[in-house]
Amino acid sequence: MSDCEPLAALLPIQLTVNGQHHLLQLPPWLTLLDLLRDQLDLVGTRKGCDHGQCGACTVLRNGRRVNACLTLAVMCDGDTLTTIEGVAQGGTLHPLQQAFIRHDAFQCGYCTPGQICSALGLASEGRAHTRDEIREGMSGNLCRCGAYSNITAAVEEALPLMNGQGGCRP
Amino acid sequence: MTPFTYAKPSSIDQAVQLAGPGARFIAGGTNLLDLMKENVARPAQLIDINDLPLRDISPTPDGGLRIGALVSNAELAWNTLVEQGYPLLAQAILAGASPQLRNMASTGGNLLQRTRCLYFYDTATPCNKRAPGSGCPARDGLNRNHAILGASPLCVAVHPSDMCVALAALEARVIVRGRSGERCVAFADFHRLPGDTPERDNTLADDELILAIELPAPRFAAYSHYLKVRDRASYAFALVSVAAALELDGSAIRTLHVALGGVAHKPWRDAALERQVVGQPATADTYTHFADSLLRAARPLPGNVFKVRLARNAIVRALIQAQRGKCQ
Numbered sequence: 001m002s003d004c005e006p007l008a009a010l011l012p013i014q015l016t017v018n019g020q021h022h023l024l025q026l027p028p029w030l031t032l033l034d035l036l037r038d039q040l041d042l043v044g045t046r047k048g049c050d051h052g053q054c055g056a057c058t059v060l061r062n063g064r065r066v067n068a069c070l071t072l073a074v075m076c077d078g079d080t081l082t083t084i085e086g087v088a089q090g091g092t093l094h095p096l097q098q099a100f101i102r103h104d105a106f107q108c109g110y111c112t113p114g115q116i117c118s119a120l121g122l123a124s125e126g127r128a129h130t131r132d133e134i135r136e137g138m139s140g141n142l143c144r145c146g147a148y149s150n151i152t153a154a155v156e157e158a159l160p161l162m163n164g165q166g167g168c169r170p
Numbered sequence: 171m172t173p174f175t176y177a178k179p180s181s182i183d184q185a186v187q188l189a190g191p192g193a194r195f196i197a198g199g200t201n202l203l204d205l206m207k208e209n210v211a212r213p214a215q216l217i218d219i220n221d222l223p224l225r226d227i228s229p230t231p232d233g234g235l236r237i238g239a240l241v242s243n244a245e246l247a248w249n250t251l252v253e254q255g256y257p258l259l260a261q262a263i264l265a266g267a268s269p270q271l272r273n274m275a276s277t278g279g280n281l282l283q284r285t286r287c288l289y290f291y292d293t294a295t296p297c298n299k300r301a302p303g304s305g306c307p308a309r310d311g312l313n314r315n316h317a318i319l320g321a322s323p324l325c326v327a328v329h330p331s332d333m334c335v336a337l338a339a340l341e342a343r344v345i346v347r348g349r350s351g352e353r354c355v356a357f358a359d360f361h362r363l364p365g366d367t368p369e370r371d372n373t374l375a376d377d378e379l380i381l382a383i384e385l386p387a388p389r390f391a392a393y394s395h396y397l398k399v400r401d402r403a404s405y406a407f408a409l410v411s412v413a414a415a416l417e418l419d420g421s422a423i424r425t426l427h428v429a430l431g432g433v434a435h436k437p438w439r440d441a442a443l444e445r446q447v448v449g450q451p452a453t454a455d456t457y458t459h460f461a462d463s464l465l466r467a468a469r470p471l472p473g474n475v476f477k478v479r480l481a482r483n484a485i486v487r488a489l490i491q492a493q494r495g496k497c498q
């Protein structure tokens with residue numbers, strides 16, 4: 001594409017992220033992950049693989065957990081998103097976050113925002129009850145530090161507290 | 171990603187009008203965006219079909235189920251009618267990808283996901299599927315994950331879907347619409363073998379949109395099993411998978427359907443061979459004999475000789491599990 005050729009027109013997009021409304025003009029090829037990190041400065045959502053393989057970019061889209069790296073921002077017009085920055089209520093950590101701390105469920109912390117958003121999605125799906133079901137339900141989130149057993153313990157402890165709900169604000 | 175334009179039609183007719191060689195539909199995006207990031211797919215336009223009314227799961231007059239193309243893999247696996255009537259399908263879907271991806275992935279997109287052949291993904295290497303006529307490095311290269319059945323000299327890739335293996339065993343139909351109208355394709359005729367044109371995975375035309383999948387009335391809810399063999403316990407593509415479905419008359423076989431995944435360019439079935447076991451005793455011996463016959467056509471590559479034995483054992487185990495009843 002030559003320099004003087006215009007790129008495709010920017011598209012007007014409305015989004016609610018962590019309760020805050022945004023009106024944006026975006027190119028169609030921008031991923032939700034790059035939008036969150038590079039334009040909205042919500043860098044808690046991580047870029048691990050950028051190919052749907054690691055789960056570090058997991059966010060809640062209309063309450064469901066998805067990989068932000070394989071989502072185009074323009075396809076989220078009108079949607080409600082929750083990232084790790086929206087999980088705590090004011091200064092109070094979410095019970096799941098508290099459980100992660102109590103169980104030492106991270107080492108470097110790189111995968112943690114994705115793990116927490118994924119566990120919130122798991123809770124609202126209401127399908128995981130046993131330890132094995134939690135492990136399977138969290139299998140889309142890799143942890144290169146291998147904190148898996150503590151992550152599972154934290155999720156197991158917090159699930160009943162979440163009452164079948166993600167428990168975060170919509 | 172190579173820049174592209176974006177359209178979001180609000181009717182099926184509009185979507186079909188927009189379709190063409192340079193344009194691609196996008197549903198969940200989990201396969202297409204991945205391929206676009208790798209520059210394997212370079213559409214000039216994306217047609218976002220998420221506003222189309224294709225999200226229903228509804229009973230059909232003949233006692234079956236019609237599943238809209240935009241129903242997510244997660245919704246489908248957890249739908250009560252599917253869990254009750256088609257546990258094989260639910261089990262196969264839940265064996266694939268991750269919970270996040272299953273929330274995004276659509277029914278239509280799952281059918282059209284492309285092979286995971288490493289060379290297909292790597293634009294620095296030749297590949298007849300990606301660049302017709304350039305060659306197939308997998309034949310003499312890394313071919314552990316490749317086909318043992320139905321391959322051609324030009325391509326030895328496999329179709330990676332789990333859901334499609336169950337749909338093949340359940341004899342689903344695919345409802346598609348193009349500019350010249352609507353047609354209904356038997357599942358066995360939807361995907362194709364590579365032959366001389368490995369660039370084509372299926373028989374869908376450029377302007378055709380998948381509207382829905384239709385399942386016939388349930389027959390296998392009591393006796394079915396999906397067995398997926400892979401390199402780790404979760405979140406990996408199948409080396410070999412088996413969708414096994416039985417109807418029994420006492421201790422004799424009334425119907426046996428077996429579809430294989432991870433072994434060919436499409437879900438692999440041999441309906442003629444299945445008919446030969448009708449009336450035979452439902453025993454491990456019958457299943458072993460059936461598996462040996464089904465795999466007689468196998469032509470493994472140097473890296474995947476093990477798959478023949480693996481497939482044989484997996485077929486027998488899946489059928490025994492199916493016979494024990496209630497998918498689990």
Ligand SMILES: Cc1cc2nc3c(=O)[nH]c(=O)nc-3n(C[C@H](O)[C@H](O)[C@H](O)COP(=O)(O)OP(=O)(O)OC[C@H]3O[C@@H](n4cnc5c(N)ncnc54)[C@H](O)[C@@H]3O)c2cc1C
Pocket residue numbers: 051052053194195196197198199200201202203204219239240265266267268271274275276277278279280281282283330331332333378379380381405406407408
């Ligand atoms: C890390 C990873 C692991 C995975 N593991 C597995 C696994 O173990 N098992 C498995 O089965 N799958 C697996 N998948 C693949 C996943 O299931 C597919 O990517 C998904 O089903 C594709 O659906 P989609 O809606 O996202 O398709 P999209 O990416 O939106 O589209 C895929 C193709 O279908 C076309 N298309 C989509 N909808 C229609 C329609 N209605 N009509 C016509 N054309 C259409 C698009 O143009 C595109 O060519 C994995 C994917 C990833 C990224």
Ligand code: SF4
Pocket residue numbers: 285287288289290296297298299300305306307308309316324325326327368
């Ligand atoms: S097996 Fe098929 S997809 Fe893989 S390199 Fe050969 S031609 Fe390409």
Ligand code: FES
Pocket residue numbers: 046047048049050051052053054055056057058067068069070
């Ligand atoms: S960054 Fe999205 S899954 Fe790895």
Ligand code: FES
Pocket residue numbers: 105106107108109110111112142143144145146147
């Ligand atoms: S804590 Fe380091 S990757 Fe999980």
